[in-house]
Amino acid sequence: MTTVIPSAPDREPSAARQTLLILGASGDLTARLLLPGLGRLVASGTAPEITLIGSGRDDWDDGQWQRRVTDSFATVGADGPREAALIREARYLSADVTREDDLRRLLALCQGQLVIFFALPPMVTARSAAALCRAGLPPGTRLMLEKPFGTDSISARSLNDLLTELVPEEQVHRIDHFLGKSTVLNILGLRFANRIFEPVLNASHVACVDIVFDETLGLEARAGYYDGAGAMVDMVQSHLLQVLALLAMDAPPTLTARELRDRKAQVLRATRLWDDDPAAWSRRARYAAGEVAGRRLPAYAQEPGVDPARGTETLAEVVLAVDTWRWAGVPFRLRSGKAMAATRKEAIVTFRQPARVPDGLVGYEHPDRLRIGFGPDRLGLDVNINGPGNPFELEQVRLAADFGPGDLPPYGEVLRAVFEGDPTLSVRGDIAEECWRIVEPVLGAWRADEVPLTEYPAGSRGPADSLIGPVPG
Numbered sequence: 001m002t003t004v005i006p007s008a009p010d011r012e013p014s015a016a017r018q019t020l021l022i023l024g025a026s027g028d029l030t031a032r033l034l035l036p037g038l039g040r041l042v043a044s045g046t047a048p049e050i051t052l053i054g055s056g057r058d059d060w061d062d063g064q065w066q067r068r069v070t071d072s073f074a075t076v077g078a079d080g081p082r083e084a085a086l087i088r089e090a091r092y093l094s095a096d097v098t099r100e101d102d103l104r105r106l107l108a109l110c111q112g113q114l115v116i117f118f119a120l121p122p123m124v125t126a127r128s129a130a131a132l133c134r135a136g137l138p139p140g141t142r143l144m145l146e147k148p149f150g151t152d153s154i155s156a157r158s159l160n161d162l163l164t165e166l167v168p169e170e171q172v173h174r175i176d177h178f179l180g181k182s183t184v185l186n187i188l189g190l191r192f193a194n195r196i197f198e199p200v201l202n203a204s205h206v207a208c209v210d211i212v213f214d215e216t217l218g219l220e221a222r223a224g225y226y227d228g229a230g231a232m233v234d235m236v237q238s239h240l241l242q243v244l245a246l247l248a249m250d251a252p253p254t255l256t257a258r259e260l261r262d263r264k265a266q267v268l269r270a271t272r273l274w275d276d277d278p279a280a281w282s283r284r285a286r287y288a289a290g291e292v293a294g295r296r297l298p299a300y301a302q303e304p305g306v307d308p309a310r311g312t313e314t315l316a317e318v319v320l321a322v323d324t325w326r327w328a329g330v331p332f333r334l335r336s337g338k339a340m341a342a343t344r345k346e347a348i349v350t351f352r353q354p355a356r357v358p359d360g361l362v363g364y365e366h367p368d369r370l371r372i373g374f375g376p377d378r379l380g381l382d383v384n385i386n387g388p389g390n391p392f393e394l395e396q397v398r399l400a401a402d403f404g405p406g407d408l409p410p411y412g413e414v415l416r417a418v419f420e421g422d423p424t425l426s427v428r429g430d431i432a433e434e435c436w437r438i439v440e441p442v443l444g445a446w447r448a449d450e451v452p453l454t455e456y457p458a459g460s461r462g463p464a465d466s467l468i469g470p471v472p473g
């Protein structure tokens with residue numbers, strides 16, 4: 001399986017020391033995903049020398065921060081001498097990152113090439129960026145911003161305008177960790193480094209494309225963020241549209257940041273809600289009490305910190321049209337749900353039926369399918385062959401390859417790209433705005449109650465009126 005990002009041993013660490021300043025150092029993202037990604041990157045020996053500075057409102061000292069980093073690194077076995085050296089030097093400063101004076105104190109600690117990671121709620125990120133405009137940044141500073149980028153297209157546009165005042169676009173890294181997943185990146189290798197798939201990936205041969213991300217996880221104590229976001233913003237507006245862009249875009253001549261992101265932007269500009277009809281082509285639902293893999297979950301509305309009146313969905317579905325010559329008439333069906341019966345994380349390209357199955361070959365039931373799994377990372381091709389008994393009776397088999405996770409976890413991959421100053425895996429400003437444009441008609445219709453909020457039991461397959469039919473396992 002071709003991996004687009006060269007694996008760790010092919011890479012040389014960049015020589016100069018860099019400072020990684022994490023704003024929101026005491027938060028969940030930092031502990032669970034960002035620091036483990038950093039730990040693995042440092043352990044791989046491909047990171048530059050890094051000075052790590054954490055900042056949050058909590059009144060921690062360096063020792064508490066160093067323990068947090070140690071614990072997070074330990075979750076991924078990053079406990080070697082390189083990691084220990086980084087931890088020994090790690091510093092923590094308590095600050096309100098929306099205040100100019102506090103930011104100046106923080107910046108005074110930073111040396112060398114500076115990377116600032118905003119692991120903050122979106123509104124706080126915007127206020128912090130505004131304060132940084134007043135405080136000023138060292139030349140060459142790179143900014144890493146988490147999703148969701150803004151809260152709608154207007155706020156995304158004004159955040160983009162603000163960031164332009166701070167640094168050039170090439171130094172703004174809007175993070176979508178799905179772009180650091182090895183299987184997501186492998187969509188590029190699969191499509192553009194093989195002769196056999198690309199010629200049939202178009203409306204003449206494809207019946208529909210499903211991009212599904214069903215998790216068994218429930219809210220997991222993230223009400224503070226999730227109850228204001230919901231499944232559409234948390235997963236579809238960001239991650240799943242990035243996957244759609246990679247699946248549907250035209251071939252770039254090179255994988256430079258400009259060419260790749262131009263192709264993604266082009267296809268996203270052509271993407272809109274099917275028939276422009278949210279009532280017909282979107283669904284929203286939230287989980288009721290139930291059991292998931294032996295674990296009892298309360299109803300979402302009863303989870304601690306949730307305001308049931310907000311009507312936040314934990315499952316979102318939407319059918320999109322990609323209005324290009326290649327894809328006209330092919331529905332792209334996107335879905336993400338929490339507390340589902342089973343994990344199902346994959347993109348499925350369902351091909352049209354063969355032009356004619358010859359008389360005498362019996363038992364044709366299912367069309368061919370190309371399946372790209374995002375966890376476990378695997379590739380599958382469902383094809384019809386002659387069965388073992390009666391040679392004229394068809395049977396569907398799956399040709400499958402498991403290719404394991406990449407060398408680095410997604411956050412390690414995106415961090416490495418930023419330390420190298422490579423924005424290829426970052427979401428460009430116009431793309432972030434485009435993704436809001438695509439989902440806004442649906443979010444508007446949901447707010448206006450034009451689409452009912454239904455319920456599904458935790459541990460079930462989701463609502464009965466799903467727009468995505470059952471797919472054979």
Ligand SMILES: NC(=O)C1=CN([C@@H]2O[C@H](COP(=O)(O)OP(=O)(O)OC[C@H]3O[C@@H](n4cnc5c(N)ncnc54)[C@H](OP(=O)(O)O)[C@@H]3O)[C@@H](O)[C@H]2O)C=CC1
Binds near residue numbers: 026032057
């Ligand atoms: N958690 C996850 O799995 C993922 C999160 N994200 C995104 O990452 C971002 C952060 O999420 P998450 O870590 O879950 O959120 P948390 O609420 O756990 O952490 C937010 C952090 O920001 C700090 N903070 C808030 N306001 C200020 C301020 N004025 N000055 C200094 N620090 C401040 C908080 O400190 P304090 O506790 O003192 O308020 C806390 O450390 C969000 O944009 C989220 O969408 C993206 C992907 C996955």
Ligand SMILES: O=C1O[C@H](COP(=O)(O)O)[C@@H](O)[C@H](O)[C@H]1O
Binds near residue numbers: 177215217234235410
């Ligand atoms: O960004 C997010 O992604 C996770 C799923 O990503 P994975 O890397 O764990 O597969 C999702 O659970 C979470 O709600 C969302 O914020």
